[in-house]
Amino acid sequence: MATWKNLDTLASYSKLAGLKGHVNIAEAMTGENGAERVKKYSAPMAAGLAYNYAAKQVDETVLNALADLADEAQLIDKFQELYNGAVINTGEKRMVLHHLARTQLGDAVVVDGVDKREFYVAQQKKAADFANKVHTGEITNENGEKFTTVVQIGIGGSDLGPRALYIALENWAKANNTFKMEAKFISNVDPDDAAAVLASVDLAHSLFIVVSKSGTTLETLTNEAFVKNALVKAGLNPSKHMLAVTSETSPLAKSEDYLTAIFMDDYIGGRYSSVSGVGGAILSLAFGPEVFAQILDGAAAEDKLATNKNILENPDMLDALIGVYERNVQGYPATTVLPYSQALSRFPAHLQQCDMESNGKSVNRFGEPVDYVTGPVIFGEPGTNGQHSFYQLLHQGTDIVPLQFIGFKKSQLGVDVDIENSTSQQKLCANVAAQIVAFACGKKDENLNKNFKGGRPSSIITGEELTPASLGALLAHFENKIMFQGFVWNLNSFDQEGVQLGKVLAKRVLAHDTDGALKVYSDLLNI
Numbered sequence: 001m002a003t004w005k006n007l008d009t010l011a012s013y014s015k016l017a018g019l020k021g022h023v024n025i026a027e028a029m030t031g032e033n034g035a036e037r038v039k040k041y042s043a044p045m046a047a048g049l050a051y052n053y054a055a056k057q058v059d060e061t062v063l064n065a066l067a068d069l070a071d072e073a074q075l076i077d078k079f080q081e082l083y084n085g086a087v088i089n090t091g092e093k094r095m096v097l098h099h100l101a102r103t104q105l106g107d108a109v110v111v112d113g114v115d116k117r118e119f120y121v122a123q124q125k126k127a128a129d130f131a132n133k134v135h136t137g138e139i140t141n142e143n144g145e146k147f148t149t150v151v152q153i154g155i156g157g158s159d160l161g162p163r164a165l166y167i168a169l170e171n172w173a174k175a176n177n178t179f180k181m182e183a184k185f186i187s188n189v190d191p192d193d194a195a196a197v198l199a200s201v202d203l204a205h206s207l208f209i210v211v212s213k214s215g216t217t218l219e220t221l222t223n224e225a226f227v228k229n230a231l232v233k234a235g236l237n238p239s240k241h242m243l244a245v246t247s248e249t250s251p252l253a254k255s256e257d258y259l260t261a262i263f264m265d266d267y268i269g270g271r272y273s274s275v276s277g278v279g280g281a282i283l284s285l286a287f288g289p290e291v292f293a294q295i296l297d298g299a300a301a302e303d304k305l306a307t308n309k310n311i312l313e314n315p316d317m318l319d320a321l322i323g324v325y326e327r328n329v330q331g332y333p334a335t336t337v338l339p340y341s342q343a344l345s346r347f348p349a350h351l352q353q354c355d356m357e358s359n360g361k362s363v364n365r366f367g368e369p370v371d372y373v374t375g376p377v378i379f380g381e382p383g384t385n386g387q388h389s390f391y392q393l394l395h396q397g398t399d400i401v402p403l404q405f406i407g408f409k410k411s412q413l414g415v416d417v418d419i420e421n422s423t424s425q426q427k428l429c430a431n432v433a434a435q436i437v438a439f440a441c442g443k444k445d446e447n448l449n450k451n452f453k454g455g456r457p458s459s460i461i462t463g464e465e466l467t468p469a470s471l472g473a474l475l476a477h478f479e480n481k482i483m484f485q486g487f488v489w490n491l492n493s494f495d496q497e498g499v500q501l502g503k504v505l506a507k508r509v510l511a512h513d514t515d516g517a518l519k520v521y522s523d524l525l526n527i
């Protein structure tokens with residue numbers, strides 16, 4: 001059994017802390033040294049991706065210290081315990097089993113006589129069978145007509161991951177003739193969200209997936225009622241247009257109002273649930289179950305790499321450890337995710353929940369306060385759009401923000417134009433290469449307003465093309481990175497008590513049970 005200790009009690013951490021400012025990345029990345037680093041500091045990922053960390057503030061000394069930290073913190077032992085069914089989520093006393101939904105890793109985890117891996121696979125099959133029947137016309141609307149659109153109703157982990165993955169593969173599926181149905185998403189309780197989506201679809205040919213693990217989320221239940229109301233008004237029977245993805249113990253599971261119910265369980269956290277029916281139903285409907293299976297395969301292959309004790313051959317753990325060095329030793333407050341791929345436009349939003357809901361904690365897994373900083377602020381936008389937005393601060397602001405670039409050689413649609421001797425794809429890739437060097441090396445100018453100090457660390461994940469498998473690998477990479485960081489910080493990365501208080505107060509506002517500032521704000525907003 002691994003032992004769980006606070007980061008600041010580890011001898012390897014004291015050694016690492018002594019390496020603050022050890023590498024001058026501007027110097028390291030200049031000239032031939034820089035070229036050598038780019039070739040050397042690269043770790044293969046699954047599905048043809050590679051994690052390049054040449055422009056991070058590391059050298060052999062820092063990497064050795066990170067390896068010692070990985071060993072002392074028993075990161076691989078903890079990962080093994082996690083996927084073999086240990087109660088890693090101490091806050092909620094639950095296992096953490098999202099890896100079992102996509103991988104052959106580990107032993108059988110049996111709960112109340114049910115093999116959890118078999119359960120997840122059976123639910124994926126249920127989603128796949130349902131999707132196939134919709135595609136072949138075995139399941140139709142009341143008039144025997146095929147459904148053409150699918151709308152997911154959910155929020156947080158029941159929205160962000162599936163939405164990011166759908167957007168990531170929409171063009172790929174069109175270019176590869178696997179596009180089956182258009183997907184839309186309703187998440188916000190703002191009535192304009194549901195109203196606008198409903199106005200944009202043909203209700204009679206739309207399927208709605210109500211996704212809520214708990215079956216109690218205010219926004220989702222409200223939006224479900226909103227949609228049902230619209231269906232009834234249009235003379236349609238909601239139970240012929242809706243299915244549910246929920247846990248077997250949730251109130252939704254007991255309802256007869258759905259075409260089918262696909263189940264998940266408490267051992268897969270919402271923000272890690274894209275690989276369950278939460279993502280499986282909508283992605284199988286939109287692109288076909290085979291595409292969803294390829295996402296799972298990519299994730300499984302990346303998980304396998306994450307079991308390697310050698311940090312240089314474990315890109316997920318290496319990325320996590322470099323992030324800890326940046327956060328705890330270098331003192332950087334945030335990390336930005338910058339995909340140079342329009343298809344990944346919502347991927348940073350998904351990672352925001354995954355990372356900040358997991359590691360935005362100030363007590364350890366035993367509920368005791370920690371004396372060191374934990375999860376950074378995560379934000380991001382696709383390049384090159386971000387360059388024309390917040391890169392000013394990234395280049396010349398007073399905070400150093402580590403950057404995580406993602407870039408692909410090929411576009412998904414392959415439609416391009418050559419202007420002034422380069423294609424748009426080449427321009428995109430040129431920009432990401434330029435940014436890495438600009439951030440690392442900077443540029444001296446006597447006019448300080450035009451001076452770039454450099455010294456701003458970045459990494460890049462590169463690949464041939466964003467495909468279902470490489471997307472799965474990318475998803476698993478960041479999930480595993482967050483998990484390893486939680487282990488290093490001795491956090492429980494799998495509960496989210498910090499979201500509760502606001503929900504409780506909102507209920508009081510709606511019940512008109514307010515006083516003090518809550519009352520004044522309620523009056524201000526006319527509730």
Ligand SMILES: O=P(O)(O)OC[C@H]1O[C@](O)(CO)[C@@H](O)[C@@H]1O
Nearest residue numbers: 156157158212213214217270499
């Ligand atoms: O799937 P559910 O139970 O509706 O929960 C939605 C989201 O709400 C949260 O609990 C946060 O409020 C997330 O962790 C979760 O992804």
